[in-house]
Amino acid sequence: MKFTHAKKQPKNNSHRRVPLLVGGELFAAVFFILLVWLLFIVNPSQKSQVKIGSTYMTMNNNFFPVLNEQIANYVEDHHGKLYNRDPALIVDKQVEEIDSFIAKGVNAIIINPVDGNSDKILAALHRAKNKGIKIVMVDSQMKSDRDADCVILSDNYKAGQLCARHLLTHKKHAKILLLEHYSAYSANNRIQGFTDTIKQAPNRKKFQIVKKINTYGQSEITLPLVEKALKQKPKFDTIMALNDQAAVGALAAIDEAKIKRKINVYSVDGSENMKKLLGVNPNAIATSAQSPINLGKASVKTAYKLIAGKQVKHKIILPVYLITNNNINNYNALGWQ
Template sequence: MKLIDRKKQHNKDSTRKTSIIFVCEIVVAAFFVLLNYVAFIMYPSKNEQVKIGSTYMTMNNSFYPVLNEQIANYVENHHGRLYNRDPALIVNKQVEELHSFIRQGVKAIIINPVDGNSMKIQNALRLAKKKGIKIIIVDSQMKSADYADCTILSDNYRAGQLCAEHLLAHKNAAKILLLEHYSAYSANNRIQGFTDTIKKSPKAGNFHIVGKINTYGQSEIALPLVEKAIKKGPKFNTIMALNDQAAVGALAAIDEVNLKRQIDVYSVDGSENMKKLLGVNHNAIATSAQTPVNIGKTAVKVAYKLINGQKVPKKIILPVYLITNKNINHYNVLGWQ
């Protein structure tokens, strides 16, 4: 009997210990659940999926898809969500996109404005700013920088300077046609850098701007307008284009009319299309290369820093360099840099 009683007592003690261990495990598990809940309430930004909106003046330019790809990859790797939209050069459409981003609850907006002077875009950015959304402007500027937390640009003025310096070094005179995009600050800065450098040169009297065309930086717009200019005058022997898209359209126009005389074409970007032409088209002279890869990587890192409450510079300017028909073999012609 005593042996049986001891076994019963031992079983009771084992059951009691097991129950105590089980209760302790429940208490510990409950504590960690409560701790995680408190952390979620106290620090929601570290637990919520980060949403970012991106909109560029057009996706009909390989520069912007490449730029956006860097942002998309970074956001995906950080388990966030990117909303990308294409306003197709339409101000009202971009304004609608900005309001959509606000409704989606994004933490940051990365924007290349269709029109840097647009009050509609500016007002939409002001509303986003009031909602606590961080604003990062890329590859251009707004007339007012009040609502931008950071503006990230290539050195657009220097890009124009590089083209002018090359022209001045290789020609003693030129009649120049400018291909512009009047509403884009980046384009204006490039053209300004070009024309300022020409004006300051001792040879300035031999270099004349004979015409200006607003191409919106699009090949399909530049082609017929440049073709018309070649046929109807005034006569020119040099083209300075705001970007490679317009330059490619101009080169196509020159080929279309089967022009025998030389027209030197300069531009800004360093795109795959222009780099390929530098090697084979005698009219393609040089392009000031920028890097959408670096702009995209910089923009998304800045966005996350701002979201996390870190300080960033108000403006970040990235360097440019000149690729010519003489040094093209030193560069990769497949894709952007």
């Protein structure tokens, strides 16, 4: 008998492919979710991005843009977000800026206050503090540091002292005009260091403060005010300016008034504009140099430490040194130190 072999039917694997397909899709989905999670962990821009607000009394002073540049670079390198604002010496505007930082949910505010005596600014900073925002004051301070986590300053008092010591060493007498900014604590400390040193000198009676002018540390405000003072009595032969901007305005006023007598001008900052005049303009004598670069770096690093919950000193003081018309060749006259 001949047996006929039935044809083998192809195996139907559809019942096996379905589970394999489902398993593959599941694996892909899990892999995708894991990848997104890893990216979230690794990429700080996606994971609780650090946000910082910075506001200075004015950006119309090269000192503050240079200081802020250090902060901006650090924040960018750490994938954070920086909001920089310019109150242009207006208290109410700076208060609005602080409130906008609060609304944006910043982690820290770096502030150079427009007015160290302003209750409005203090109240705004208190509102920020109550929201858990870290407060770093830079280059100046408020009448109360209750809400400041850290205050970072140049040694402003010593800056004034250095100018006074140079004057006392190189002159036997002087009639002095002070160029001030009454609402800025840093400016007041510089002038205080200068006047205290004069008052403590053995020959202090020969060094007289004959006039004071509130210049807000601005060249364009200082120039006409000093021009006016030059036409009035009492006469002065020395100027102590709170900063280089005021000093440059004073030097321009002396030149425009075509004053024949020498008027020695001292200041604080160590800016490029003032350094270029030392050794060139006979009236430009010295500037106590500070470093906006170091102030900016110290401020932003401190802010990040505070955000991370680390302990920092409540006050950090950075050193200053005197650049004169005699030693200017030892320093770089281009840019800031």
